[in-house]
Each structure stands twice: as structure tokens, then as C-alpha cells.
Amino acid sequence: xxxxxxxxxxxxxxxxxxxxxxxxxxxxxxxxxxxxxxxxxxxxxxxxxxxxxxxxxxxxxxxxxxxxxxxxxxxxxxxxxxxxxxxxxxxxxxxxxxxxxxxxxxxxxxxxxxxxxxxxxxxxxxxxxxxxxxxxxxxxxxxxxxxxxxxxxxxxxxxxxxxxxxxxxxxxxxxxxxxxxxxxxxxxxxxxxxxxxxxxxxxxxxxxxxxxxxxxxxxxxxxxxxxxxxxxxxxxxxxxxxxxxxxxxxxxxxxxxxxxxxxxxxxxxxxxxxxxxxxxxxxxxxxxxxxxxxxxxxxxxxxxx
Amino acid sequence: xxxxxxxxxxxxxxxxxxxxxxxxxxxxxxxxxxxxxxxxxxxxxxxxxxxxxxxxxxxxxxxxxxxxxxxxxxxxxxxxxxxxxxxxxxxxxxxxxxxxxxxxxxxxxxxxxxxxxxxxxxxxxxxxxxxxxxxxxxxxxxxxxxxxxxxxxxxxxxxxxxxxxxxxxxxxxxxxxxxxxxxxxxxxxxxxxxxxxxxxxxxxxxxxxxxxxxxxxxxxxxxxxxxxxxxxxxxxxxxxxxxxxxxxxxxxxxxxxxxxxxxxxxxxxxxxxxxxxxxxxxxxxxxxxxxxxxxxxxxxxxxxx
Numbered sequence: 001x002x003x004x005x006x007x008x009x010x011x012x013x014x015x016x017x018x019x020x021x022x023x024x025x026x027x028x029x030x031x032x033x034x035x036x037x038x039x040x041x042x043x044x045x046x047x048x049x050x051x052x053x054x055x056x057x058x059x060x061x062x063x064x065x066x067x068x069x070x071x072x073x074x075x076x077x078x079x080x081x082x083x084x085x086x087x088x089x090x091x092x093x094x095x096x097x098x099x100x101x102x103x104x105x106x107x108x109x110x111x112x113x114x115x116x117x118x119x120x121x122x123x124x125x126x127x128x129x130x131x132x133x134x135x136x137x138x139x140x141x142x143x144x145x146x147x148x149x150x151x152x153x154x155x156x157x158x159x160x161x162x163x164x165x166x167x168x169x170x171x172x173x174x175x176x177x178x179x180x181x182x183x184x185x186x187x188x189x190x191x192x193x194x195x196x197x198x199x200x201x202x203x204x205x206x207x208x209x210x211x212x213x214x215x216x217x218x219x220x221x222x223x224x225x226x227x228x229x230x231x232x233x234x235x236x237x238x239x240x241x242x243x244x245x246x247x248x249x250x251x252x253x254x255x256x257x258x259x260x261x262x263x264x265x266x267x268x269x270x271x272x273x274x275x276x277x278x279x280x281x282x283x284x285x286x287x288x289x290x291x292x293x294x295x296x297x298x299x300x301x302x303x304x305x
Numbered sequence: 306x307x308x309x310x311x312x313x314x315x316x317x318x319x320x321x322x323x324x325x326x327x328x329x330x331x332x333x334x335x336x337x338x339x340x341x342x343x344x345x346x347x348x349x350x351x352x353x354x355x356x357x358x359x360x361x362x363x364x365x366x367x368x369x370x371x372x373x374x375x376x377x378x379x380x381x382x383x384x385x386x387x388x389x390x391x392x393x394x395x396x397x398x399x400x401x402x403x404x405x406x407x408x409x410x411x412x413x414x415x416x417x418x419x420x421x422x423x424x425x426x427x428x429x430x431x432x433x434x435x436x437x438x439x440x441x442x443x444x445x446x447x448x449x450x451x452x453x454x455x456x457x458x459x460x461x462x463x464x465x466x467x468x469x470x471x472x473x474x475x476x477x478x479x480x481x482x483x484x485x486x487x488x489x490x491x492x493x494x495x496x497x498x499x500x501x502x503x504x505x506x507x508x509x510x511x512x513x514x515x516x517x518x519x520x521x522x523x524x525x526x527x528x529x530x531x532x533x534x535x536x537x538x539x540x541x542x543x544x545x546x547x548x549x550x551x552x553x554x555x556x557x558x559x560x561x562x563x564x565x566x567x568x569x570x571x572x573x574x575x576x577x578x579x580x581x582x583x584x585x586x587x588x589x590x591x592x593x594x595x596x597x598x599x600x601x602x603x604x605x606x607x608x609x610x
Binding site for chain 1 (some may be wrong): 475476538546549550553560561563564
């Protein structure tokens, strides 16, 4: 297999685009898809300070790498979940990665601030680990971005992540989640950071190939809590369809975005909707739909701090 | 495993309902689900003449059997597609089935009326066999129902069929098809029969068990043209999810129906929509959105008659 752009030996075939790329052209392809995502979805400009949430995995480190190479003003945010060896290893990868590139890194230590690691917190409040983890991460992603004055918070969700999430939302007809699902959520009110997903045009295997080709030192293991997660099953299903009909995943997610935009204008009115329903949490001042935000209610139940 | 109703030996576990049934109680269960479907979706009453489209497979023969046992005024319609041994065998099963029960049977012979079997017709017009077959069957289902004065045309689509079709429509965001997908489509104007799917509450394996328990002599082979069909892949995917989380299929399809009803009232306004866009075909007078209907255009291209 030869690269369709320069005829060098290809490292990855991309059936949905009827193409194949060598390492250099794949890197260009991923960069171009990221630039297109940033532009089309009005994510940020080179004048904006961008906070990238990094887990140490291939997606978030690739995103940080692409944005840094493209000359964006980026910093990293690592939330140390306190999940034993997995957290120790991923943290060291993130620290080395940012140090080598001279990128500023914010670190939030769950063990210190929340008084216990994710698994102990989950046990204390009788909730699944992934749900506890989601609440804590979303909370600190937003809070760090707002408190340090970043224009936007970027996460490494790729096309596979977004398509799998969409499938889950559709299978259960989560209409509220469907309204909010998109690659660029505006900063609807004070204290609520803009959130973007610049990798939403890039498939998981393309990000993985980018990370390998560019020798990014990422943590290969999945989070030990993710085993058997429904999202992995959805991804697997979509990969089977993609194998039979290349382009299915992209058509599914992009088709949804196109419908959102032209259809009822839901995404356009979302900022106003947020303004109507969000208010500052009485305890921590972060935006919430109730008097006390989900994070503060969770911490009150855990009683660890 | 014991029947949860009568403690006899169970023949089928139904995890999504946390239950299991013996043959007799399974037969009751299927009948009750059909009665509930007929009532909730306002399909027909015992005063109505119902035409049931039968292929000779487990679903359509089970439906005819249930409706006949329940005392509905039913007749069968068999469309002989002229697909060699498969058609010969399925036709003989249908004829024996209806004769034994004294049910009137209409037979439409594609070889005679359309001048060639489905496979030859498909070759002539360069379209996939399943698409040609769909056009011809839909056309004669409607035409036979209208010309013979049946109140409604019933097909044997089960929960798995409808959920798989919904998944296909959602993956491609076929919004026009999504609007029209439902278990009961009204007779929106003259020449357009009401269409219903009384098995939409019953899963495929439950229908199969009903057919076996009640010793229905159905054709076990799938249509030879169906091999590799996308619908089989969708069904397989949904079955995997169903295995992990019993009830997924039902939640997906019923959730969609509930949303359709409460949401934008699309199903309610569909009849009016049809009236606005349908007109009689200039050649055959059947309802169509163009001047000449899809069936007549297809037959003009085939030039077999």
C-alpha cells in the first residue's frame, strides 16, 4: 500500500476517504482535520488561551501535540484521579510530555482536594466509578479554565467517542443529552467555560496512528475502571458497521450535527437556554441547574473533606 | 427453568420482562401483546376485514394464526415472487396453512403479471433484488387491500424488524423515513390502505417460539436474496446489546414511538401531509407523489409486459 499523496510506503489506509497515507502525510491529514474542525465550529483562534484536558492517553496527548505544533497558545490540565499505578504512570507521561515541549501544566490532585481517590469516593457515595469520575472531571475542567482565565477548554474526544456517545443517547432517546451533544459548546454565562472537541473529525485509529508515527509517549492501558463499559460495546458495534460500510460512523455523527444545525436551531439557542436554567451554586459558585451543584452534593455525601 | 405463570416446564425465558413461559402461557403472552398492540395503536376491530400479507415465514404465519384464533375476520395475501424453489416451497406452505384453517387466500403471481421473476426484473432494471421486491410487494399489498375492500393491511414485522429498521434510519438520519416509521399508518386518502404491524411488541425469538410451540409449518430458510442484507447486521448488533442489557431493543423502539407521539405530533399530522402530496398515478391510479408511480416507472423500464 502506497501513500496516495506522495507514493511513499503507507502506514494507514483510510477506507472512508478512499485513501492511504505515509507517516508524514497522515500527520498533515490529522492537522488539517483539526484545523477544519476549529474553523468550522468556531472553536478558538491563535489569540485565545486554550486549556487542554490531558489524561496521558493517545487522544489527549495527540490533541495537545497537534495544537502546539500549529502554534496555538495551549496549556495542559491533568486531573490525578488517584487510581493506583494507572494514575501514577499516566501522570508521569503527561509531566514528561509537557516538560519536553515547554507547555504549562495544571495538576489537580483528587486524593488531596477530595480527600480520597475515585474508587474510594465511589464506594462512599454508592455510585459507579465512571459516574463519580465524570462529575469530578467535568467540575474541575470547567473550574480550572474559568479561574485561570482560559478562553476555552478542549478535550481529546475523537469521532469514535462522539459517534458511540450519540448511539447511546439515541438508543435511550436521551433528548436532553442529544440537544447538548456537539463539538463546540458556547460559554453561555459567567463561570461556564466554552468546551470544544477539536478531534471530532478524526477516527480513533487515525489518532492512534498519529500518536505512534509521531512517537508520542502515551499510556496504552485503558483506565482499569472502563472495562466492560457500555461505550466500548457501542464503539465495537460501530466499528463492525464501519468495516462493512466505510464512512458509516462519520455519516452518523456528521449527519446528526448537520440536522441539529439546519433543523430546529437547537444548538444556536442553547446558550440562551443555559442562561435561563443555570445559576451559581450556593456553596462553590460554579454554574448549576439546582441550588447546590452536583459536585458539592456528591462531596457532602462522601464526607471526606 | 419453570413457567412464571403456571410452574410447568418453561420453553422460553424472556429476560426483558424478567419472566419465562411454558408453551401455553407463551401463546397467551403473544396473543395478549398482539391484542394490546391492536388496541393501543387503534389498528382494527372485529368488525373490520383484515388482509394479512403472508410470506410463508414464521412471522407472517404466526400473525395470521394469532388473529384467526382471536376471532378476527382475516384473509391472506401471498405474493409469489418467482424465486425458484424458495417461492415454490413458501407458496405451498401458505396454501396448506390457509386451507387447513378455512382462511381465504389471495395470490399474486409476479411471473405472470410482471412478466418475469424478481431476480430477472432486477437485472433488467439494474436495481438490487430487495429494492425491486419491496416496490412490487408494497404496490400489490396496497392495491389488493383497496380493490377487495379490506379495511386494513397487516404485515408480520416484529419488534426486531422495527428496531433494526429504526437503527438503519437513525444511522443515516433518514428524517423522512423516521417520520413515517410506526406500527399503524392511517389510510390517508382514497386508494391508500391503512397499514398495521400487530407484532411490533413481540421480539423475533418470541414469535419463533410461538410458531414452534403451535407447530406452525413455516418455511425456515431466509429468502436467498436476503443474505448479507444490512438489516441482518443491524439485528445482530441489537441482539448483542439486548444480551448485555435486556430491554434495550424495546426501549429503543418504544421510546421512539413515545417521542413521536408526544413530541412534534408528526404521526398525527401524517395523514394530512399525505393528502397534500399524494395523487393518483396517471397510468394505474394508485396513490403516488409523482405523476407516474414507482411501480409503473419500474415496469416501463423492465419492458416485460
